[in-house]
Amino acid sequence: MSFSIIVAIAKNRGIGKNNDLLYYIKDDLKRFKKITTGHNIIMGRNTFLSLPNGPLPNRKNIVITDNPEDCSLPDKYPDRECIMVDSIEKAIKQCNPNEENFIIGGGSIYKQFFPYADKLYLTIVHEEPDADIFFPDYNNKMWKEIWKEDHFEHKPPYSDLILERVGK
Numbered sequence: 001m002s003f004s005i006i007v008a009i010a011k012n013r014g015i016g017k018n019n020d021l022l023y024y025i026k027d028d029l030k031r032f033k034k035i036t037t038g039h040n041i042i043m044g045r046n047t048f049l050s051l052p053n054g055p056l057p058n059r060k061n062i063v064i065t066d067n068p069e070d071c072s073l074p075d076k077y078p079d080r081e082c083i084m085v086d087s088i089e090k091a092i093k094q095c096n097p098n099e100e101n102f103i104i105g106g107g108s109i110y111k112q113f114f115p116y117a118d119k120l121y122l123t124i125v126h127e128e129p130d131a132d133i134f135f136p137d138y139n140n141k142m143w144k145e146i147w148k149e150d151h152f153e154h155k156p157p158y159s160d161l162i163l164e165r166v167g168k
């Protein structure tokens, strides 16, 4: 079973504020779609409720919550695959053992899945914005950078990185 985390993170490790993203970078959203389409995506209730158009299409949406009734799906999304589970273990059982499964947030889910993750798809935005949700403090010695692309010309400047776990 392979778990990958995908996240956009500021220099201060901020990832969200007022249950919203800190940044909407068009090319980064495209990258997110390209990487996760066709895969299982795991998220917490807050992240699910922050999605503007319901469950993400062409992906199995696995939502972790103790309150599935709050996440009831509007009839307008009959084509979307979305299930609610009430624990990390049940979310893992829904995943495909032969595939890359993606953890897409938010803060509490990144934290709980961090020990399981063997790959990080990071978008690092080179700013220190106000945030109320943060990504775990990861130790760089545990991770090896296998890919990097800088977008310093963009406002705000950001870099895409892929890291692979080399230690626990």
Ligand SMILES: NC(=O)c1ccc[n+]([C@@H]2O[C@H](COP(=O)([O-])OP(=O)(O)OC[C@H]3O[C@@H](n4cnc5c(N)ncnc54)[C@H](OP(=O)(O)O)[C@@H]3O)[C@@H](O)[C@H]2O)c1
Binding pocket: 006, 007, 008, 009, 014, 015, 016, 017, 018, 019, 020, 021, 022, 043, 044, 045, 046, 047, 048, 050, 064, 065, 066, 067, 068, 085, 086, 087, 088, 104, 105, 106, 107, 108, 109, 110, 112, 133
């Ligand atoms: N920058 C990025 O890439 C990125 C990506 C995603 C999200 N975000 C941001 O992150 C923020 C949301 O993060 P968050 O930490 O507030 O919320 P979250 O992780 O999305 O969801 C938290 C909720 O998930 C449920 N949950 C978590 N662990 C559980 C467990 N073990 N068993 C059962 N239910 C569990 C609980 O819902 P119940 O109370 O219903 O039980 C909990 O209140 C937002 O600002 C969002 O925009 C950023």
